[in-house]
Structures are given as C-alpha cells and as structure tokens.
Amino acid sequence: MEAVLKNVSVTVELLAVAARSNAVSQWDEQTLSRAFHWAKYCEHIYSRFHNNTAIRRVMEQQLQITNQSLRHVFPGYSHVSFSDLRRCQHVLLVGLLNNPELPITIMKTLFKTPVNIINNDFEDVTGICSHLIRCKSACKVLRPLSALSAVGADAEVQGEMLMERLGAMLSQGNELCRVEHFLCSVLQDSEGAVQHMCLVIAAALLTAKGSAEQTASQDFLLEWLQSRHNLLHNLCTMLPSAILKELAKGHQKFRDSFCHMLKKWATEMEYSITEGEWINNSTNTTVTFQKLTEFFLLLFEACPSVRRNTEEEMRLFKISDGDFDVQGLSVWGDLLSELNK
C-alpha cells in the first residue's frame, strides 16, 4: 500500500510539473507517453479502490499532504482531489496544453489525426486532442437536430452521471452532509447555467428507476430539493411544462413540493383594481395568474387524484375569504372558477 501511495503522490507531482514547470520544454514523445502511462495508473488505482472507504481515506490524506507541499512550490496551484484521479489523463492533458513551455513536437503529436479513430482509448497518445475535438464537434453538429428531444442529450448524460455519483456516495455510507455538500458545490460551480442545471436535475429524477440504489438516490435528491426553495422555484418556473408534468407524475414528493409552491404563489397574489387582474407582489417570482392556473391544470393532468383535495382546500380558503362569488375578492375563488371553466 505504501508503494501505491507513493506512486500516486509522485504522479500528482508529475501533474503539477506538466502544468506549471518549464521542465516540460525538455519533454519528448517518450516522456509524454510515460506521463500518460502514470496517469492511467492513477485511474486504475481509482477504479480499484474508490469503493473502499478505508483506503480512500488514506489516499485522501496522502493527496492532502502532496497538495500542500506542491502549493508551496507552485503559486496558484490547484489541488488534485481523489475523484480527479478518475480522470487523471484528462487533468494531465489540460495541464500540458496550458503550459506555455510545451514543445511544438508534443503539440503536433497531440493534434495529429489518430490512427485508430474509434478505439483510441489513450492507448496511444498520438492524436488524443484531435480525437477529443472530433467528438465535441460531432456533438455540436448533431445538437440542433436533436433540439426537439425533451431534456436534451447533454442534460440526460449529466443527469445519469449525477445519479451514478449519488448512488456511489450513498452506498459507500458517506455521511449525508457530505453528499449534500457535494450537491451544493456542483450547484455553486455551475451558477452561470441555472436553467441547464434544472434540466440536469430533472433528467436525474427522470432516469428510469431500476435498482434500489437508484430509487434511494432519487429520494435523496428530492429530499434535498425540498430544503432548497430557490432551486425548487427555478425548477418550477424554468422547466418546460412537459418535463414538469413528467416529474409530477413520477414522484409524489415532487408533486407535493410543486403543489405547495403553487399555493404559496397564490397566497402572494394581490388584486390590482387598476389593471383588473391578480398580480404577484413577491419580488422573487414573475408567475402571473394565468400561468398559475396553467400550472394547477398541469398538476391535475399529471395526477387527477390531486385535483379533488386541492379544489376542496381552495373552497375552504374561499369560504374563509368570505365566500363571495365576485371576481377580485378571493384568489382561491377566482382560481376555482378559472380551473373549472
């Protein structure tokens, strides 16, 4: 085990050298190939031990020590985490490409057309960039054609990845706060893409329920969502209605949260006499009365049994509002008449 730890530590140092040291200017193809070989070794170590909590802890400690010493050597050094080991070759590649000392010969090797187009599994370093760009370009080319799919291939793959990771973390007996922390940091790092993250979460919740592990992950995600009002709010306002409907159909917890949110929006409405309609006074939502009605209808369509209870509740609210059949006095009364038109 000690030898393994040492190898991992040395490889992490290698990653730092590749990204930051001018020693790279002396690299040749053989050095390059050896570096990728060590990166692959770390990927192997990851896949071998990521399920083993004890070893994982030891490795994380080792990584921490190595990271710390590297931070002293290279200012601005970004640390390598245990999960980075899974994509060690990629980390190495990104580091090299960003190193201004990278020799042109190596650049040429990386950007050549690979000999074997399909199964270039970094077996041969030649052309790995070319291959990566090839795949990315193909996705870009096909994206407009598949734009009509519900969540989109990107969000679907990301949703699957999310489920896989959650499943792994939960089954390894991680403390729940750790898993929550993971979700929060993903969310934080993708702040600029709120709408897209909504799609990813929806896709994760819509992945076919197969194993118990998957159900557990989805439950965990739904549970977590209930405490994230902003995110839930974004989900309800930003997702296409077809996806919202699917979510409401498939998950009771989501249905409850959604219904709760709709009722909250309704209570926030005030009737504007000048405009002759219900207006949402809250600063954090732009949901109109008409949109609110649509949401309720969507929820009822997804789950007809919700309709009776909700309408009953609305009637009670209407009664407490004075039970007048005049427009503009009770939002519940107006919603009821709108929903039953």
Add this chain to the structure above:
Amino acid sequence: MELLFFLQGFRCIFQMTELQPLSQLQETDELSLNVQEMQFWLDKAVAWGQADSPDTRKDTCRHLSRLRNFLQQILTQINNTSSTAEIMKKFPLLGQFLGRLCWNPYVTVGETSRQLLFQCILGLYTEHPSNAVEKKANQWIQKVLCQLATEDDVAVQALTKHMGVPAKEYHVKVLQKMVMWLKENVENNHSSQSEVNQSILSGSEVFVPLATFPEASPVIGALLQQPMTSISDSLNEDFFDALSSSQSRYGLQLEKQALVSLWCHSLPSLEEAVLSLLKSVTCSGSAAPQNLEHQVTKSFLPEACAQHCSIFLVVSDIFRSVLKQNETSQPVRSVVQTVTRCVLRELSLLQPQTSLKDFFPQSPSSLLVPLLTMPSEMPQEALNNHLKWLSSSLQRLAEDGDEGCSTRGRHHLFEAWFLLVQCAHWVQMAVQLLVTSKPEDRDPLLWLLTFYHHPTNKWHQRALQLVRVREAWDHLHTLFSASVFPVPAAHLQPLITLLSVKPQQPSPAPSLTLDLLVHFAVFCRLKLNVSASILQTVVDLSGLRDGAACVLSSLHLRVQEGSCFKSGDVHLRIRELQKTITQMN
C-alpha cells in the same frame, strides 16, 4: 496487373466529379488571387460563425469540399514560405481565417478538414521566434488549440470535475445518446411529415461531414432506410457521395439493409462495391472456390441484386465492361458465374417470384431458360442432347456475329457469350461429359468450350483453336483409355506441349486443356492409382500443380453442391488426386 489498372481507371471516372478546385483562376497570378480567395473564404467563415441557422449549416456543408481544397493550397503555401512573419505579411487575414474555422464544428468534425486545419495552424509555429509577430503567433497557436481541446461550458466543466468524469468519456456518451435518439426518431416516425423527422431530414446535410464517423452510422443507416420518396426528396447527393467515399476510405460500417439502400441511391458506391469484390478476387491470385463463394455472399451483392433488379442490371453492366477488356481472365469469369448463381438462389427464396426476363433483358430469349436451368434439374441422359442443342444454337449466333460483321450481330453474340459465362455450369458439365464421350460426340462439346474461352474469334482462329482442342482431347482420350502401364513418357509429351503457354502461337487456353486433364483423371474408368500417376507426371512436368489443385477443389465443391452428377466413388477419387498433387515437390 492489367485488370487492376483497368479497375483503377474505372474508379477514376467516378471520382473526377469530386474535384472542382478553384485552380483555373489561380494559375495566372497565384499571389493576388489567393488574397482574393482568402477574402472570399474569410467572408464565408464570418457569415457561418455569425448565425447558427439551418441556412448557414447548409451553406457550410455545401462548401466543405471546396474548403478542403483551399486549406490544402494554404498548407502548401505555408510549407513553401520560409517564415511565419513572411506569410503573415502576405496574408494578414490568415490567422483570423484559420481561427474562425477552428470554432466551426462542421469543419472540425471531418477527418480531412480538421487535419488540414491543424496542419496549417501548427505550420505557422516558429520554433525559434525572432520577432514579435512570430512570438505572438506562437502564443496564439497554443491558446487556440488549448481552448479548442479543453473548453466546455460551465455546467459540463462543473459536473465532469465533481464527478471525476474525463471529458472524452462525457462527449462520447452525449454523442451516442444523440445518435440513438435520432435513430429512434427516424425509425419510429415513418411519416416524413412529423416535426422531428422534418427537422432531421431537412438538416441531412450535416451528415455529410459525419459520414466519416462510424459512431454516427446507426442514424445514417436509419436515414437510408426511410421510404424512398422521402429520402430522395430530402437527402442530397453530397450525402450519398460522402457516404460512398467514406465507406471505401474509412470503412464506414452500415447494416445490410442500409447498404442496399445506399446502393440504390448512389451509383458510385455500388460500383465501388463491385470493383472491390473483383479486386479482392483477382488480387488473391488463385482464388480458392470455397473462398470465392464466401466472399461473394459476404459482399451482400447477391441479396441486393435479388431485391432490386436495377442493382443486378448495373452489376451486370460492370461485369460486361470488365469482361470486354479481359475476356480471358478466369478469376473475373468465376466471379460473374458465382454472383449469378448466388443471385438466382436468392431469387428462388423470394416471394413473389420475379420474372427472370427482367433480370436478363439483353440475353437472347431462346437461350435464357435453357442456360439458367441447372444440370441437376435435368435427367442425366438428357444432358448430352441439351448441350448439343446449346452448342448448335450458339454456333448459329456465332456465324451471324462473325460473318455479318454487323454491330447488332456482334452484340447478340456477346450477350449470348456473357450469358454463357454467367451460367458456366453448362461449360463445366460439357467438360465432364467429354471424358466419357465417344469420338463422334465430342465436336459440339469441344466447340462450346472453345467458344467459352475464345469468344471473339480474333483473326478467325476459332477454327484453328478447335483443331488444337480436338488434338488435346484425342491425346487425353488415348492416354486415359490405354492398357499399357506405365505410360511411356513420349506419350505424355504432346500434352505437356499443349499445356505450356506460348504467346506467339495461338493455342487453346492452357486452362481448358488442364480442365480436361483433371476431369479425365477424375471421371475416367482407369484405376485410381494409374490415373493419379498420369496426372501427377503431366502436372509435374508442365509445372501446373497449383492450377490443377484449383480445378480439383472447384470440382469437389460442385460435387458437394450436387451441381454435377456423381459417378461411383468420385469423392474418394478427388480426395486422393488432391493428396497426390499436394504431396508432390
């Protein structure tokens, strides 16, 4: 060799249309015109980059082939210029142009265009920069390439980082997902009116650069299998051309039905398939008959021909052209015969039965059914008369064709011969029957063989050739009915002489004589060891061991298939003779 050369020439005709460079303009004043061209292409690149609309996508894909030629010109120019500073001075827009192309996925998705683009960019790198321009260029090159390889949007970066997924794995998964989604949509929405299908079909140009993508083949296959009318309207010619060339260059794998569909739409790809079959057979030298049948079936051509008469007609036309140039090539004739046999077999499995006349519209109708009939479908005692009748019918056509010198007569004769090549089982039957024929019965059969091997009667030598074949038959007949053993070497000599190739002197094809020899050895009434010793001596002295082995194995195959009548212990005799021959040194 000659045949290979011809095949290459044949293919060139279809590739010429691909190359339409702007080179005519360029020759007069290379420099200034290049600058003009550069402006044209830069304007294009700017326009493509500004809006991602179906129109710009179409325009990009339509220009890709010309763009590749232009990139090739730039690359040559870069390689011929001594420094980056110099080339930047000549073409100040070059960097901007190449940079813009980097962000155009339609350019970077194609193997050739991406490779050319990177070569151009890396060609601008100066290892020891001596001025500011070159230093700046170096920095720019590294930055652009690094961004291109590593840049992803925020969400992708966040998710792949936190989940430890390599970028490549992620993009491959997305690609697979999109391809499967598109495939399912194309397959499930057979009405081309559906919104999704409309969008896919109208955007089919994007599959032009993707034709080199094995990963995209499921959706390409699904597109090809759409009802004919909707794809013919929507998929453009570029798409078929791209598919056809990527099939030969990048080994694009299509499912059987998609391949057949491609052949229906794209003549060049069908030609490519037929020529590559011919090439693989002619290149392998003495093609073993078992392999030949396997190769033919593996090409899916027989199935495609049976499903679509039009494919069979095109394939037959290609065979005609090749045979007109190479009438004596036995491998080509074997391919033609095997393909025809396999097509007929496929046809017999199809319901409802199609009219054979449609498949052989040019063949003489009187000969069609008699030749297409398999010998096994006939009583054994009728075979001789049937062959006699075939021979005399063909002789009549030959007289008209030879003497009349009319184009029509010659055409008829060629078609009759071509049908005989397609149905060469009758030629093989004639060889077998000749072993046991009486001298007075041999002439019609020998004429049939001579005609098969020498259809064009050049310099009116068919008569002479017939004399030689008769001579060969007489020798064989005497040898294999002799009673004195061992046969004196002197008796074998004339046969050996006939078997050797003499380019100066027209002689019956040695292969014909060899064919007769092997058949005599198998079907004669002599004891096996005697027969084997004659065969061994003759084959040994004339150095035709491989040829004899090949005849034996194809005969073996025919016996196994039941396409020639068996007499007694024919299996055993063939096996023993094969052993004798292969043991020789």
